[in-house]
Amino acid sequence: MSAAETLTVAPVGGPTLPQERKLATAIPGPKSAELLARKSAAVAAGVGHTAPVHTIAAGGGVIVDADGNSLIDLGSGIAVTSVGNSHPKVVAAVQEQVAQFTHTCFMVSPYESYVAVAEALNRVTPGDHEKKSALFNSGAEAVENAIKIARKFTKKQAVVAFDHGYHGRTNLTMALTAKAMPYKSGFGPFASEIYRAPLSYPFRDGLSGADAAKKAISVIEKQVGADNLAAIIIEPIQGEGGFIVPADGFLPALVEWARANDVVFIADEIQTGFARTGEMFASDVFGIVPDLITTAKGIAGGLPLAAVTGRSEIMDASHAGGLGGTYGGNPVACAAALASIDVFENDGLIERAREIGAILTSRLTDIQARDARIGEVRGHGAMIAAEFVDPETNEPDAALTAAVAKACIAQGVVVLTCGTYGNVIRFLPPLSIPDALLHEGLDVVAAALDAA
Ligand SMILES: *Cc1c(COP(=O)(O)O)cnc(C)c1O
Numbered sequence: 001m002s003a004a005e006t007l008t009v010a011p012v013g014g015p016t017l018p019q020e021r022k023l024a025t026a027i028p029g030p031k032s033a034e035l036l037a038r039k040s041a042a043v044a045a046g047v048g049h050t051a052p053v054h055t056i057a058a059g060g061g062v063i064v065d066a067d068g069n070s071l072i073d074l075g076s077g078i079a080v081t082s083v084g085n086s087h088p089k090v091v092a093a094v095q096e097q098v099a100q101f102t103h104t105c106f107m108v109s110p111y112e113s114y115v116a117v118a119e120a121l122n123r124v125t126p127g128d129h130e131k132k133s134a135l136f137n138s139g140a141e142a143v144e145n146a147i148k149i150a151r152k153f154t155k156k157q158a159v160v161a162f163d164h165g166y167h168g169r170t171n172l173t174m175a176l177t178a179k180a181m182p183y184k185s186g187f188g189p190f191a192s193e194i195y196r197a198p199l200s201y202p203f204r205d206g207l208s209g210a211d212a213a214k215k216a217i218s219v220i221e222k223q224v225g226a227d228n229l230a231a232i233i234i235e236p237i238q239g240e241g242g243f244i245v246p247a248d249g250f251l252p253a254l255v256e257w258a259r260a261n262d263v264v265f266i267a268d269e270i271q272t273g274f275a276r277t278g279e280m281f282a283s284d285v286f287g288i289v290p291d292l293i294t295t296a297k298g299i300a301g302g303l304p305l306a307a308v309t310g311r312s313e314i315m316d317a318s319h320a321g322g323l324g325g326t327y328g329g330n331p332v333a334c335a336a337a338l339a340s341i342d343v344f345e346n347d348g349l350i351e352r353a354r355e356i357g358a359i360l361t362s363r364l365t366d367i368q369a370r371d372a373r374i375g376e377v378r379g380h381g382a383m384i385a386a387e388f389v390d391p392e393t394n395e396p397d398a399a400l401t402a403a404v405a406k407a408c409i410a411q412g413v414v415v416l417t418c419g420t421y422g423n424v425i426r427f428l429p430p431l432s433i434p435d436a437l438l439h440e441g442l443d444v445v446a447a448a449l450d451a452a
Pocket residue numbers: 137138139140141143166167168169235239240268269270271272296297
């Protein structure tokens with residue numbers, strides 16, 4: 001009897017799943033292949049997938065598939081399950097809430113958990129000024145609302161986003177997003193009054209933070225004009241764009257310029273938020289205090305929730321009924337968020353993100369020392385990436401990156417790629433991953449690179 005056949009009852013997810021990499025079949029195994037065939041017949045082709053598996057359970061640092069394979073999770077479903085999949089506190093909070101009531105619409109009859117999430121966000125986000133929050137369903141929806149709020153407050157229209165930026169897939173957020181393929185190609189026309197400024201990308205532009213900021217501000221002043229500009233929106237560390245860490249001084253200079261010019265500074269912390277970078281928020285890494293901050297992904301342990309949090313005077317600029325949505329701040333998602341925020345604050349996850357970051361950085365820089373195809377290892381906390389290049393020219397090597405990622409998945413390690421040039425592997429393990437699994441995952445990455 002094969003391992004797959006012994007798996008008659010689906011294992012329960014969460015941290016009690018065996019924390020091991022186990023290959024019972026090739027990936028995809030027969031049951032996964034069957035699901036993928038149904039997927040291609042039933043699901044729109046535009047909805048892609050990274051790992052060809054039929055997931056049945058996940059927790060700690062593993063994802064288990066229907067064929068009995070146990071894969072090491074170095075992606076957290078894109079920085080979402082930072083507290084770990086099916087964290088016991090999240091499961092308990094969700095179970096309690098789902099039996100109580102599932103929905104009323106907060107705009108119809110309000111409930112406490114939404115208010116408590118807003119209070120928690122106002123408390124944990126950067127800055128000790130008076131803040132308010134509004135809750136939504138997805139990151140893109142939070143970004144859309146941050147822009148609405150900034151326009152209403154400033155009575156101005158233009159918005160500046162940055163090279164390599166990623167802010168979502170809705171119409172306005174596609175316009176804010178930099179990369180055409182796959183996010184924008186053929187999906188225009190895009191929202192108007194969106195402009196793009198150059199980013200600080202030390203590995204490729206060689207500029208100091210101050211010089212990169214001067215360049216960006218000059219573009220903004222000459223091509224947009226502060227009098228027309230409602231907001232600038234930036235990821236403090238870029239996610240999809242390639243885990244680009246701006247040079248020191250870049251973000252503070254932008255914040256200072258925005259403040260002096262009545263421009264709302266929006267930090268999109270949808271990927272960087274909630275302990276991921278070894279601080280509660282990446283803004284804390286750089287010592288900046290944004291006017292508005294967008295959050296989602298890690299906020300609720302896997303349940304869909306997003307938020308805009310910011311200065312009360314800005315958040316309150318909108319008339320009643322101007323913000324909201326049927327599902328925004330769903331009570332089950334809010335219960336999950338309260339449990340997750342409790343775990344982030346009280347179970348040492350910021351410290352854990354730093355430990356994971358130290359392991360990732362030291363292992364990857366060791367590999368880089370003997371393999372010049374890794375051009376740079378960068379990031380903060382448990383948000384670390386390796387950029388792959390042609391060692392002769394420093395040109396991005398997307399083919400190598402894709403080959404390494406594919407080989408890792410075939411060997412039972414889920415890694416994600418990113419970057420404008422598709423030449424970055426990003427490491428975003430759940431903060432619940434045991435050290436041994438993280439090391440084993442990195443052994444697989446090293447072997448895949450050697451073999452490529
Ligand atoms: C993922 C992401 C978004 C979009 O969030 P969705 O929930 O996918 O709509 C926006 N901004 C950043 C920085 C992200 O990483």
